[in-house]
Amino acid sequence: MDFITVSQYAEMHNVSERTVRNWCKSGKMEGAFLTGKTWTLPYDTPLPRKVKIKASPLLKRFREEKKAKIAGGIYHRTQIDLTYNSNHIEGSQLTHDQTRHIFETNTIGFSNTSVNIDDIVETTNHFRCIDLIIDRAEEQLSESLVKELHRILKTGTSSSRTEWFVVGDYKKLPNEVGGRETCPPEQVHTQMKSLLFEYNSKSEKKLEDIIDLHQRFELIHPFQDGNGRVGRLIMFKECLANRIVPFIITEDLKWFYYRGLSEWGHINGYLTDTILTAQDKYKSLLDYFRVKY
Helix, strand or coil: CCEEEHHHHHHHHCCCHHHHHHHHHCCCCCCCEEECCEEEEECCCCCCCCCCCCCCHHHHHHHHHHHHCCCCCHHHHHHHHHHHHHHHHCCCCCCHHHHHHHHHHCCCCCCCCCCCHHHHHHHHHHHHHHHHHHHCCCCCCCHHHHHHHHHHHHCCCCHHHCCCCCCCCCCCCCCEECCEECCCHHHHHHHHHHHHHHHHCCCCCCHHHHHHHHHHHHHHCCCCCCHHHHHHHHHHHHHHHCCCCCCCCCHHHHHHHHHHHHHCCCCCHHHHHHHHHHHHHHHHHHHHCCCCC
């Protein structure tokens, strides 16, 4: 096991050394011990559980409208817009109106057009994924929650009926994203565990932390398919959990979003500016529906 000093731990988690020493003295840091007058602690010691963040007005509204099955509100609009745009980025041919029709009526009812069955299945599944992140917004992000999102999204699709595709679990075969190699299947669990540990260890999560999590998640590309949609659902959830205004990557922002992902770590401004633009659009919706943020 690797051990580090209080100053190293404080720098790693962006907290003061005094705070870490107080945590050690009060027994909040498991495995910490004194060597003379100096505290030493395991490298992977988690931060003490912090006070639960009060639910944002948006999260409260989502839950109220979802429970009451209110039509025409921010929950209704977000279900349609987030599902349509996230699926469309991945090649779904359903229109915004068709997505709205499925959500509002739970029927297909299209005429004079051919529709891919997977597009329909993944649309209805995505609605359920959004309900999950609303219900479990404050829950700490974990591998099991990430896998549950994938299981819901891909259940019943044609891919789920193939031997090489695993629904709700990590990929078995290597894959690429944007022509770039991704994490080998045998390393996915280790890299995901490390990524989530590092992210969850942050005492306060900012928008940049959520963006960084998303970009690194997409580089790992843990699932055979569905990584983009699961990744964007995770970002939305984490914004809700941390009282940050969420956002939806729309068609007009798609290529800026792709460029931002590829340039992250070199020119972070590309992706940050794209997401701030998307956030401003969502703020306009919140203003219309009179939701405080």
